[in-house]
Amino acid sequence: MKRFIPWLVLLAVLIGASSSAFVIDERELAIVTQFGQHKRSINSPGLYFKLPWQDVTRMESRVLSSDSPAGRMLTKDKKYLVADPVTRWQIDDPLIFFKTVGNENQARQRIDDIVLSELRRELATENFGDIIGNEREPLMQKVGDAVRTRVKEFGVDIVDVRIKRADLPPEVQKSVFERMKAERERVAKRYRSEGSEEAQKIRADTDKEKRILLAKAYETEQKLKGEGDAESAKIYAEAFNRDPEFYAFMRSLQAYERTLSKKDTLVLSTKSDLFRYLKAPKK
Incomplete structure (x- = not known):
């Protein structure tokens, strides 16, 4: 019987050691209590020991x-x-x-x-x-x-x-969604109205600018036409002053061209001024 005593003591020591050792990993915190009284706090991971009648309460150290x-x-x-x-x-x-x-x-x-x-x-x-x-x-x-x-x-x-x-x-x-929908529709309607007004304004401005450009073009046309007529009259006047007889001849030719080029038949007197230059010129 005595030879088993050392083994029993060893077994008791092992049992006591196993109940006294504990490991705290990096995800944990712990406190050691004895009969409900705090003995120590453990904030770091590792292997720790306690008395067999002490308790370990583990807690999360993670968020x-x-x-x-x-x-x-x-x-x-x-x-x-x-x-x-x-x-x-x-x-x-x-x-x-x-x-x-x-x-x-x-x-x-x-x-x-x-x-x-x-x-x-x-x-x-x-x-x-x-x-x-x-x-x-x-x-x-x-x-x-x-x-x-x-x-x-x-x-x-x-x-x-x-x-x-x-x-x-x-x-x-x-109700809130309905109000939001109504508000969005009101805003959209206002934007459409503003867009229509802006389009009308642009069209009105364009029409006005068109009228102004046409008026300026007509004014320029009339001015150039007047200048051309004045220049033509000036040329005719100068020609008449230089050689009245030649000027009368040229005007008669122009009258012939306007009149005789038509298909109309005219009966005129040979004494008419229109045929004066068709006669044989005087020597």
Whole structure:
């Protein structure tokens, strides 16, 4: 019997060692408690030992996510908004976390309540259009800062708070869409009216410019015609002054050309001035 005692002692030591050794990996934090009392916190991965009657509580060191339930909230301009926030958070102090909330499920519930409360408070200071537009980022920054301050007592740090979705309540979506449709139709009608007016203005300007150009062209034509007639009269006058007899002869030839080229038959006296130059010239 005595020869088994060393083996029994060794077995007890092995059992004690196996129940005393534990490993914390890089994804975990831990605290060691004895009869509910905190003994130490472990923030780094590695192999650790404890007394057999001590307990190890493991916690996530990674960033955790919490999807808060969608909440109905009122904006500054008295419009209801259904917001669906999501929060990323991380355990910062495992001891405080263990003492205040105990586990992740309890932490999520507390964080969700705080996020919805702060989000509701901030949305009440902003107009609906700003919330769904460019003002959302600074608004969520304010919400994140407020939540971070409040959850610090849980040993938790907030990475960020985002609105995953922001919609109108179902009962008002249809009326809003109808108003948007009517507004778009009104704008389209105004644009069409403005376009028609602009087209009429362009046509009127074009017609006016056309009339001006035609008037200028006619004026130029009449001016050139007048200048041509004046030049022609001047030439005829000069020709008449130089040789009245030759001028009378040329005018008679022009009259012959205009008259005799026709197919009409004329009966004239030989004493007519029209035939004076058809007679034999005087010696």
